Amino acid sequence: MQEAFIKVWLKAAVFDPSRSSPITWLSALARNTAIDRLRARGSRPAEPLSAAAFAVPDPSASACATLEASEQSRLMASCIDQLQDRQAAAIRGAFFGGATYVELASREGVPLSTVKSWVRRGLVHLKCICTAGAAAEEEHGLFVASQERPASILRPLPMRAH
Numbered sequence: 001m002q003e004a005f006i007k008v009w010l011k012a013a014v015f016d017p018s019r020s021s022p023i024t025w026l027s028a029l030a031r032n033t034a035i036d037r038l039r040a041r042g043s044r045p046a047e048p049l050s051a052a053a054f055a056v057p058d059p060s061a062s063a064c065a066t067l068e069a070s071e072q073s074r075l076m077a078s079c080i081d082q083l084q085d086r087q088a089a090a091i092r093g094a095f096f097g098g099a100t101y102v103e104l105a106s107r108e109g110v111p112l113s114t115v116k117s118w119v120r121r122g123l124v125h126l127k128c129i130c131t132a133g134a135a136a137e138e139e140h141g142l143f144v145a146s147q148e149r150p151a152s153i154l155r156p157l158p159m160r161a162h
Contacts (some may be wrong), residue, residue, distance in 0.1 A: 003037070004030040079129045087122030090115055 007029055015025055061069070080088050086108075093099040099107070105115045 090118040
C-alpha cells in the first residue's frame with residue numbers, strides 16, 4: 001500500500017484529468033503496483049502434501065456398508081409388506097418412525113394393549129418371514145449379505161420418554 005502512495009506522489013505530474021478521474025487513476029496505479037509485487041515474488045513450487053493430509057479419517061460409511069444397508073432396507077420393506085396392515089403400520093411407526101406405543105395408540109384410537117399386541121404378533125410373524133426368506137435365498141444361492149441379516153434388522157430403536 002505504501003508503494004502505491006509513493007508512486008502517486010512521484011507520478012502526480014503525469015496525471016491527465018482528460019483521460020480519467022483521479023480515483024480511477026489512483027485505483028489503476030494501486031492495482032498495477034500490487035500485480036508488479038506479485039510478479040516480483042515469482043512462482044513458488046507447490047508444497048507436497050504431508051502424510052497427515054492423507055491420514056484424515058472419512059466419517060462416512062464405506063460403499064459396501066451403504067450397499068448392504070440399502071439391501072437390508074429393501075428386504076425389510078418387502079418382509080413388512082407381507083404383514084397385516086395394522087401390524088405393519090405399528091411396526092413402521094414404532095421401529096422406523098420412532099413413535100412410542102402410547103403415541104401409536106392415541107393415533108389409532110385403540111387401547112395401548114392392542115398396539116402392544118399388534119407389534120408383538122407382527123414381530124413374531126416378521127421373524128418367520130425373514131427367516132424363511134433367508135433360507136430360500138441360501139437354498140437358491142442368492143444369499144449375499146451376512147448370515148445375521150434378519151436379526152440385525154429387527155433391533156428396536158431406543159425408547160424415548162413420553
